[in-house]
Structures are given as structure tokens and as C-alpha cells.
Amino acid sequence: DTGVSQDPRHKITKRGQNVTFRCDPISEHNRLYWYRQTLGQGPEFLTYFQNEAQLEKSRLLSDRFSAERPKGSFSTLEIQRTEQGDSAMYLCASSLAEGRAFFGQGTRLTVV
């Protein structure tokens, strides 16, 4: 069990650029979640996968956000045409069915 890993840990990008984050879950976990967190707030649900199927995507997300989990292993979260309001910590977690979630260290995005 190597835990959940996220890459990169920090990303600074200019407004309008595209960014992609990667998450490697615990290998036997079938569920993978993406959250966004801003200072003083709890994790805000973005989307989740069961194996390779994306089961739900938050209605709060614009079409600029997309996530994939090919072959039910690692996942990527892409944000197109970044805006300053996208600056946040992006957290990935994995679980076995509806069990306890294991989180990565997060990717902190700063849009300048």
C-alpha cells in the first residue's frame, strides 16, 4: 500500500492556459474521487469514478473541467482556459466501494 499520490504538488499557471493533474489511487480501490477545496471550506465534490466509469459530475462544474480514468487505474483532471477563480487545492481520494477514503496530498493550483 503506497497510498494515493498526486502530481504535481503545486502548479502556477497563467489565466487562459490549460492544466492537467494526475492521481494514482491505491491499486485495489475501485472508487476514485476528485474534490476542490478553498481556504476555510470543506472538500467540494467534483466527480467520482467506479472503475473506469464516471458515475457523477458536479453540476457546479463548468464544461471547462473534465476527468478521465482509463482502464480504471490512474485518473487525470483537466481544466481548460483557467480562470483566477479556479485557484484552489485539488484533492484526489480512493476507496474500496463505500468504505473509508484515502486522500492524496493534493495539488495546489494558482492561476495568475
Added chain:
Amino acid sequence: SQKIEQNSEALNIQEGKTATLTCNYTNYSPAYLQWYRQDPGRGPVFLLLIRENEKEKRKERLKVTFDTTLKQSLFHITASQPADSATYLCASYNQGGKLIFGQGTELSVKP
């Protein structure tokens, strides 16, 4: 909509006292609730899970209760220490199967 709410005001207590944090859920009935700890700049870490048929659960200095009538869970840290200072998050799977979180309560334990 199905929600989890926590007291977003920071909780400041003296070392050695008991900290009590509150979690309320609305518009659904979770089979169990989870509590996580989050330190600044890090991802949340699982602490405890309590099922709806368990009134109380303990782990070392931690105690969690689940009241399905009040739709509430209480999280207690006894004999608190400065190292307990962190943000504590309540979470559960909603009826759609996604894991949702409250906004967290920041606890500060002063020596």
C-alpha cells in the same frame, strides 16, 4: 439537497479540556458517518466511522456519537493536547453514492 453541516466557527479550548464538535445532516439518512482530520496543506486523514445502529464509538481519546432522531453526530476529544489542533471534517455517502463532506470545524488547543 442532501447536506452535511458543521459549525464553521473555530473552536478554541484549553489543553486538558474536552473538545466537542457537531455534525448535522439533512434530507437523507446515512447508514454511517465518518470523521476525518485535516492539517494545513495536507489531505484529510480518516479517524473514525460510526454506523447508524451504533450509538457511540470510542478510539483512544476520541468518542463519536450518532443520534438518528436528531440527525446529528458529535465528535469528542478528551484530555485535548495542542497536537490535536487541526480541522475536523464530517463525511458520509449520500443516497447517490458519492462521499460528501461538511465544511469542517477548526480546533485550536492552547497550552
